[in-house]
Amino acid sequence: MLSAGKRMGVVLATPAVFYLLVFFVAPGLLLFVYSFWTSVAFRIVPDFVLSNYIGSLTSPLFLRVTLNAITIGLSTAAIVLVLAIPVAYYLVYVAKSKLILYAILITWFSSYLVRIYAWRTLLGTNGLINTVLINLGVIDEPVKAFLFSAFAVAITLVHIYLPFAILLIVSTFSEIKQDLIDAARDLGTSFLGGFFRVIAPNAVNGLLGAFMLTFILVAGDYVTPQMLGGASGQTTGLLIADQFRKTGNWPLGAAEAFLMFLVSLAVYFGMLWLCRMTGISVKRRPLEKRRAVR
Amino acid sequence: MLAVTPIIEITAGQKSFGSMQVLHDIDLAITPGEIVTLLGPSGCGKTTLMRLIAGFEDMSGGGLRIDGRDMKGIAPEHRPVNMVFQRYALFPHLDVFENVAFGLKVKGLRGGELRERVQRMLKIVQLDNLANRYIDELSGGQCQRVALARALVNEPKVLLLDEPLAALDLKIRQLMLEEMKRIHAETKATFVYVTHDQDEAMILSDRIVLMDRGRIVQVDRPEVMYAHPRTLFAAKFLGETNLFEGRIVGEGPEGLVVHTEGGVTFTVRAEAPSRGPEVVVSIRPESFSFDPATGDGRHSVSGRVEDIVFTGSRSFYTVALQNQRRIRVQVQRSAKHRMPARGAEVALFWDHDDVAVLPIN
Numbered sequence: 001m002l003s004a005g006k007r008m009g010v011v012l013a014t015p016a017v018f019y020l021l022v023f024f025v026a027p028g029l030l031l032f033v034y035s036f037w038t039s040v041a042f043r044i045v046p047d048f049v050l051s052n053y054i055g056s057l058t059s060p061l062f063l064r065v066t067l068n069a070i071t072i073g074l075s076t077a078a079i080v081l082v083l084a085i086p087v088a089y090y091l092v093y094v095a096k097s098k099l100i101l102y103a104i105l106i107t108w109f110s111s112y113l114v115r116i117y118a119w120r121t122l123l124g125t126n127g128l129i130n131t132v133l134i135n136l137g138v139i140d141e142p143v144k145a146f147l148f149s150a151f152a153v154a155i156t157l158v159h160i161y162l163p164f165a166i167l168l169i170v171s172t173f174s175e176i177k178q179d180l181i182d183a184a185r186d187l188g189t190s191f192l193g194g195f196f197r198v199i200a201p202n203a204v205n206g207l208l209g210a211f212m213l214t215f216i217l218v219a220g221d222y223v224t225p226q227m228l229g230g231a232s233g234q235t236t237g238l239l240i241a242d243q244f245r246k247t248g249n250w251p252l253g254a255a256e257a258f259l260m261f262l263v264s265l266a267v268y269f270g271m272l273w274l275c276r277m278t279g280i281s282v283k284r285r286p287l288e289k290r291r292a293v294r
Numbered sequence: 295m296l297a298v299t300p301i302i303e304i305t306a307g308q309k310s311f312g313s314m315q316v317l318h319d320i321d322l323a324i325t326p327g328e329i330v331t332l333l334g335p336s337g338c339g340k341t342t343l344m345r346l347i348a349g350f351e352d353m354s355g356g357g358l359r360i361d362g363r364d365m366k367g368i369a370p371e372h373r374p375v376n377m378v379f380q381r382y383a384l385f386p387h388l389d390v391f392e393n394v395a396f397g398l399k400v401k402g403l404r405g406g407e408l409r410e411r412v413q414r415m416l417k418i419v420q421l422d423n424l425a426n427r428y429i430d431e432l433s434g435g436q437c438q439r440v441a442l443a444r445a446l447v448n449e450p451k452v453l454l455l456d457e458p459l460a461a462l463d464l465k466i467r468q469l470m471l472e473e474m475k476r477i478h479a480e481t482k483a484t485f486v487y488v489t490h491d492q493d494e495a496m497i498l499s500d501r502i503v504l505m506d507r508g509r510i511v512q513v514d515r516p517e518v519m520y521a522h523p524r525t526l527f528a529a530k531f532l533g534e535t536n537l538f539e540g541r542i543v544g545e546g547p548e549g550l551v552v553h554t555e556g557g558v559t560f561t562v563r564a565e566a567p568s569r570g571p572e573v574v575v576s577i578r579p580e581s582f583s584f585d586p587a588t589g590d591g592r593h594s595v596s597g598r599v600e601d602i603v604f605t606g607s608r609s610f611y612t613v614a615l616q617n618q619r620r621i622r623v624q625v626q627r628s629a630k631h632r633m634p635a636r637g638a639e640v641a642l643f644w645d646h647d648d649v650a651v652l653p654i655n
Contacts, residue, residue, distance in 0.1 A: 177381070177383065179380075179381060179383035180383050182350055182370070182379070182383065183377070183379055183383040183384075183385070183444075184385075185349075185350075185369070185370040185371050186370050186371070186375075186376055186377045187371075187376065187396050187397035187400060187444070187445075187448065188371045188397050188400040188401055188448070189371060189400050190371060193400065197396075197400075198387075201385075201387040202385075202386060202387050282387050282388070284428060287426075287431070290389070290426040
């Protein structure tokens, strides 16, 4: 017999759990099974081979594009985090107003695609940035490298994902009372010292969450790289999409998707390790395993 | 006393938030080693005054010196004060030891000396056996001790305490007050204690700074402030009192003679307030007695007992005078005297030294 609280939990969670089981877990497992099948003349054949994985890992194209995806993902996530933290700090501890947050969320009223096209216009050879730079005499002819590059992808994705990160970090900071910052200052830390010694350790899950959300969305994005990436801005997401849409090699696409999943996991654990090493994240040991005397 | 340099000296202190002025003309000197409470109702500016001393807020005008040094433009981390916050503000990601070690570590202390100083402080607050607990594994009273230890381990010239007992229940509050006195005696730091609770203020303080609407109303030792409030606000805020509006009708050899609306005539051994003959007379419930021997023999008034509240050692009587004016009377339980019952006709006696005369607001 379940307690009333647990029964309530079951009732409340069932619709969402059911939805995710049917439309996420089941397709995910199916995809995992596909990744061991083979593709013959645009048809997929049940099989059990590791060639999709081995082929991907030995393919220079896959490795180059994945490295590219990781680089763009990490740099975009890092830039987003560095830009979002001060804004979130200002919103929570200085302005103490939800109004500015809502204003930031208004950017979501413009569609993702519209914003990609907007950046094409801004970054293009006849775009705003080139025109301004030419008129200012900084450059003599349009810089083609602005558009169709990893730079173009990163700047556009920062624009798109910054509001997400701000929202996440604002909600994390809201849990950390102003008092803690005052206490840190009172005990002798500078403003930045207080941030790293008190806010960051208590916000580490939210900060890591914002970083990983950005990383995963960016590394898996296949629209922006396609529209703005050119040859140097290709990512694994685009490669995977092509296996499904163009070459019809679903098993290879599925294997590549799972490799990308492992990459994301690796990045997550790498970041976690980094936080532990720098002392920003502290793991609490169970009471009986703690040192009694130091 | 006069030779000692004040540890904290505020002159003509002002503070405004935008167009709203929250502190007016604050002049205050605190002697090293004192326990001073800033007492007042919420919104009186006591917390703001403390935050000015801590450096979390800048003064809008006037001067602040701590240990003889001008604090203008000095950030909180560079002031020789530490603060105990109202809801403790302990660091949830650190255990008790690390919380207490925080300030010393920031100053670069490491190794044996750090360990020794933290351990010694944990002993003083009796938490040495809980050093490896995290904050959410402690009770409210234990959190309070960690907060005290975390501040005091830095050996501040001044310890600021912002309503440190407000979050504790009554019994623990009594214990912590005694603890606080003991810790004060052991550390010899100056304590500046913010509270809205008059009992805490009276138990703890060497001096009370009574505040109202952004101004300091009176600064005195607790017993002096209780016996000789200088304003109506002070009389009402500190303890319970009976107030009679009245008029000074003359001055005899025994003092001022005041006729009051209750029909009671008081003589008061005090200076007449400068603002006209209209005054308020204040007399504490415990200054009344049913026993003629305890009064000064010259003053009494008669009435009828309307209500009795018995609280053990003391009883609270409501006595109605002929004109229905009610007086609160507090008497100690005594085996010697029979106490009047409800409905009894009684005479009340008092000593004119226990009467205060206050300017009407």
